[in-house]
Amino acid sequence: MTEELTAYHEAGHVLIAVYAGARVHSVTVDPDWDDGPERFGDAQISWPEGALNQKAGLEKAVLVALAGPVAEMIHTGDPFHPALVSEWSGDWRQAWQ
Numbered sequence: 001m002t003e004e005l006t007a008y009h010e011a012g013h014v015l016i017a018v019y020a021g022a023r024v025h026s027v028t029v030d031p032d033w034d035d036g037p038e039r040f041g042d043a044q045i046s047w048p049e050g051a052l053n054q055k056a057g058l059e060k061a062v063l064v065a066l067a068g069p070v071a072e073m074i075h076t077g078d079p080f081h082p083a084l085v086s087e088w089s090g091d092w093r094q095a096w097q
Helices: 003-020 055-076 086-096
Strands: 023-028 042-046
Touching: 003 023, 003 042, 003 055, 055 086
Parallel strands: none
Antiparallel strands: 023 042
16 A cells, blocks of 8 residues: 555545544554554544444544545555455454444
8 A cells, every 4th residue: 555545545444533523633554553564554543521422423433434445445446345454354344243
């Protein structure tokens, strides 16, 4: 994954997180703390106390998790399913938790 594509991906997470009421602590396309092959960028967000205890809050968390892959698909024009792209597996797992 290129840095440009990673930037679109992370920006998707951040944009929807802010829109949904979360707080963004940091976003990077090159996290120093994780050189693993599965991780290309990272967005650290938090939710207000109790925000994820309600159905609407959980739905927002799912939207944020899938916003990165969707931003990539919009940018590239490729209609991939998030479950089928290995780089998106963490986002897909987070959406299903």
